Amino acid sequence: MTTRTQQTADRGTDQLVGLLGVAFLMTGITMLAGMTMLFAWGMSLVLTLCLALGARRQGRLGPFKPWLIAALVVWLLAFALMHAASNDATRLMFGFTEATAAAVYLLWPAPFLLVTLPYAFLFDRHVLSDADWEAIEQFRDQKQ
């Protein structure tokens, strides 16, 4: 990577972390104020931004971008449903009240499908290729 590209990538990371700082601040304030829906949404944004920070390579999210956007949308939706859906035990959805079903059938498995699985599938393309590892090995050999 050229110095110029690296500088652009670093600036992008600084902006991402700046946004993460603001998200943490808003999450902390809404948590203390007892604004639980906003707290949950702020936390969802924090989690997504952290994943984005870990997934970035050379300033790009690459193929992770749609997956992380989808994960954020599902988190926001799941917490909204948990707040707003019915808790009437006469209207059950697969054994749980509708609000609890949003937690069990959406909040629980969705991050596994949208965040954890893509890491494995996109690893070779975007996380660590053979060439990346060889470059680190060369670095180590030079040091020795």
Place this chain on the structure above:
Amino acid sequence: MNATIVTIAAIYFAGMIAIGLWAARKTKTSEDYFVAGKGVGMWAIALATMSSAMSGFLFIGGPGIHYSFGMGTLMLTFPAAVSFALAWYMLAKRMRLLAAVRPMMTVPDAIHARYDSNLARGLSAIAILLGVVGYLATQTLAMGVILGQIFGIELWMGVALGVAIVAVYATAGGMIAGIYTDVVQGGIMLLAALITAYLAIDVGGGLPNMTQVIAANNPDWVSPWGGLGPGVVIGWYFVFSLGILGQPQVAHKFYMIREPRRMKWGAVVAAAAAMVTSLVWLSVGTVMRYLADIGDISLASPDDAAPLFMLQYAPSLLAGVFFAGVAAASMSTADSFLNIGAAAFVRDLPMAFGRETSADFQFKWGRIFTVLLAVASGLVAVFSGQLIAILGIFGWGTFAAALAPALGLGLNWARATTAGAIASLIVGVSLQLLLELNNAMGWLPELLPGHVYRAAVSFVASFIVFIGVSFATSPRNLPDDIKAVMNA
């Protein structure tokens, strides 16, 4: 306790000691002792990470609080679906590549490599020791309780037996024994959880039946927040997902991966195993609440929920596997922390004071400190009375607040500064201590509103301080090898 349960438990313990003795023959250097010679395969790393992260609380305390407070407690287990991914996205590659270019054995080594600061290394070692004391004491007590139930012996004898078994295999075989016993223990936990969950739902006549009966008595119990309210429950989800970035028993395992290119499936295996294991929490807690509501059982303590269910409703063979699974969960967490605690004493703290210790010194004294820590945790478990409840609170939350920003963000953000790391370490640990000790000791009126999970406050504050101070101070020029690791 019946003969089948005792026999299964005895076979399991003999197996653990056998693994320890096998590993002892492979353990010849301090690198073998503390990081399993950096030669562990993907499946073993994934299962060991899962089993050391999921303690005995999953099998005993979890169903107990689920029985008491309802569905909201699931938010302590649901983070597993994303927490392992966070660890792999943010830590796995960086930690493994660090271990390729520098001699890494502990989490404070990574902190030192990233920030070139002995103070940051020392503070992270102190934070780790605080958490280790809490984790070890509670896991040792849990081992004592469960062994006491299995063999019908007194608590102190159960503690002594548990400490002896873990100390033998952890001292003899170091992290090689720790990893491979964790793999077996993870397998037992999975098997026990899966069969127990099926049985529990069957005993309760299915989830719809249990939900309707419980809701008739207590509608809050079946809501997604249970009897706790959304503030606390969302705080749990937050700290137990992102907080994994500060857990040394998870982070240092990435040094041990033999082939970095094969680590891609690790998060999937660890998360899937943790999610399946969590079923025991949901199913046993729910069926015991249902059985209590229809008048079939009465519990003296919520922590009796899972043992009583196994003894009254499960076949002896399954009960034996379950009790072995509980002991396995406690032991797999305890052995990791014995190793991490010993490394803090013989490597991290001396190096923080600028004193290099030789590999031979670390190997020899690492074993001695493993034994000393095991014995000390046993004594604390038996004799400390209320102190153990206080020590128990310095676990996950302390690691999360102290280490997650410096490690998780720091390895992914070149602009992060040494001052930011030191400030967040100090704020994270001190705020966590202040809030939790004040709550336990009642020195001052409660400092936070009732809807707030205390660890979430120190956690958020630590991140904000880390980011704010890093932006306000000048970053150092990173060495080429660290730059290469962070840009990879």
